[in-house]
Amino acid sequence: MATPAAPSLLLLPPTPLPGLPFPPRPWAAPFARRILSRPPRAGRPRLREPPPAPPPVEEVAEEQDVTPPLRLLEPPQEDDPFPPEMEPADPDFYRIGYARMMRAYGIEFLEGSDGMGVYASRDVEPLRRARVIMEIPLELMLTITKKPPWMFFPDIIPLDHPIFDIIESTDPETEWDLRLACLLLYAFDIEDNFWQLYGDFLPSADECTSLLLAPKEDLMELEDQDLATKMLKNQQRAIGFWQKQWHKAIPLKLKRLAPDHERFLWALSIVQSRSINFKLRMGAFNQDANVLAPYADMLNHSHDANCFLHWRFKDRMLEVMIKAGHAIKKGDEMTIDYMCGVNSSFMERYGFSSPKNPWELINFSSAAKIHMDSFLSVFNIAGLHDELYYNSALTSGETNFVDGGVVAAARTLPTWSDGDVPAIPSVERKSAQALQEECQTMLESFSTTIQQDQEILDSDGHIRKTREIAIKYRLHRKLLLQKIIDALEIYQDRILF
Numbered sequence: 001m002a003t004p005a006a007p008s009l010l011l012l013p014p015t016p017l018p019g020l021p022f023p024p025r026p027w028a029a030p031f032a033r034r035i036l037s038r039p040p041r042a043g044r045p046r047l048r049e050p051p052p053a054p055p056p057v058e059e060v061a062e063e064q065d066v067t068p069p070l071r072l073l074e075p076p077q078e079d080d081p082f083p084p085e086m087e088p089a090d091p092d093f094y095r096i097g098y099a100r101m102m103r104a105y106g107i108e109f110l111e112g113s114d115g116m117g118v119y120a121s122r123d124v125e126p127l128r129r130a131r132v133i134m135e136i137p138l139e140l141m142l143t144i145t146k147k148p149p150w151m152f153f154p155d156i157i158p159l160d161h162p163i164f165d166i167i168e169s170t171d172p173e174t175e176w177d178l179r180l181a182c183l184l185l186y187a188f189d190i191e192d193n194f195w196q197l198y199g200d201f202l203p204s205a206d207e208c209t210s211l212l213l214a215p216k217e218d219l220m221e222l223e224d225q226d227l228a229t230k231m232l233k234n235q236q237r238a239i240g241f242w243q244k245q246w247h248k249a250i251p252l253k254l255k256r257l258a259p260d261h262e263r264f265l266w267a268l269s270i271v272q273s274r275s276i277n278f279k280l281r282m283g284a285f286n287q288d289a290n291v292l293a294p295y296a297d298m299l300n301h302s303h304d305a306n307c308f309l310h311w312r313f314k315d316r317m318l319e320v321m322i323k324a325g326h327a328i329k330k331g332d333e334m335t336i337d338y339m340c341g342v343n344s345s346f347m348e349r350y351g352f353s354s355p356k357n358p359w360e361l362i363n364f365s366s367a368a369k370i371h372m373d374s375f376l377s378v379f380n381i382a383g384l385h386d387e388l389y390y391n392s393a394l395t396s397g398e399t400n401f402v403d404g405g406v407v408a409a410a411r412t413l414p415t416w417s418d419g420d421v422p423a424i425p426s427v428e429r430k431s432a433q434a435l436q437e438e439c440q441t442m443l444e445s446f447s448t449t450i451q452q453d454q455e456i457l458d459s460d461g462h463i464r465k466t467r468e469i470a471i472k473y474r475l476h477r478k479l480l481l482q483k484i485i486d487a488l489e490i491y492q493d494r495i496l497f
């Protein structure tokens, strides 16, 4: 888990406008992002009562389901009443002057090693049922249906605004992100819109990890030609769209939304790395929608997440919930599982990778294979190929070694299995050594070593964000190869006769 940085105590509290906790600022100011971690201002009472009932539902829309990426799980069996001792993490921060406000319980937003994140501000005992830690009403979100007719909730675009024509012109199948980026840019431009304020909490172009913002030289640092080529194409697609729509002869009210292509690329990065999908029900109509949900978009990803998202469709509220049975300690990071996928997919959409990604794959060309069940039993991994998991609760302390990387090894190593036919240790050892050699050859094909990458990351204080994540990506690949080599060593030692 990432360790959150200590809240900055040097910041002077900004002068609040009536009903607002802080004055509007230029978009994406890094200074404003730090307000998230400020201590609550003295004199404001902390709310202790449970949240009031939401206003009656008036609109036609009802939402009932949510689909990946950023997966939402099954609803809990019953409503979880909020224990009276739970309190919003920082009442000032959430009170941005809207009819229904966002509420949070027992958490705080802090800057950590993966940018902003959500952290527990108190211990939570494992419960039989999932527990709510955030509620975000539909009014604060930006949503747009995936298919025409385009509908927005809340409906902020007047029909005669030229941004509507741009959205109208997008391809329903392939351009959801371009549409949502247009909607986001429009929301930033509306006087007093919630997103004008929330925009201050989003990462600036310098802080964004998206490879859409990476110069070509940073893409080369990936040492993954396929991913670099894909990202160059993604950049060209976005710039091409901006050039087509933001040509010279457009009204100022459109021009100012994205005066240069960098602004559009930034909005697109935000959309790609922070949106989720909902299923909206409109009368008899079922429609998928792309959604930007503030505050929930501060949750970082973990393959072993302790929280999940749940859409409470009867009052159109997105809930962030702690999974049943999960013990939370004060200071723990609250995370959700964005998706199951290889590191290059995470890089393409979110701009990060992990050496412990259990879904990561390596293409072996060797004909050598090891015995699947023997390998799994040595590391206490269970399940079928697409459901492999490691239960650390079942093993005593010695095996810190087993993590998502070893699960990835089990998934990606060439294996064989034939009913009850057992492995022959001498044959297994030979195969394991052949696979180790292939990993070693792959490691040596990189232009730098693990140690050199680590030195670059440790030494360069002013490294550009996109260069940093590109170097981390190739480092994570190498760490996985090293993990596979080590796992095969342990396998040879422990294989049963």
Ligand SMILES: C[S@@+](CC[C@H](N)C(=O)[O-])C[C@H]1O[C@@H](n2cnc3c(N)ncnc32)[C@H](O)[C@@H]1O
Residues within 6 Å of the ligand: 114, 115, 116, 117, 202, 203, 208, 209, 210, 273, 274, 296, 297, 298, 299, 300, 301, 302, 349, 350, 351, 352, 353
């Ligand atoms: C939905 S946002 C989460 C909030 C974000 N950390 C922030 O600073 O606002 C997704 C972004 O967070 C970062 N992120 C999320 N999970 C991460 C992880 N496990 N490792 C590294 N970065 C992560 C990536 O930059 C990603 O694009």
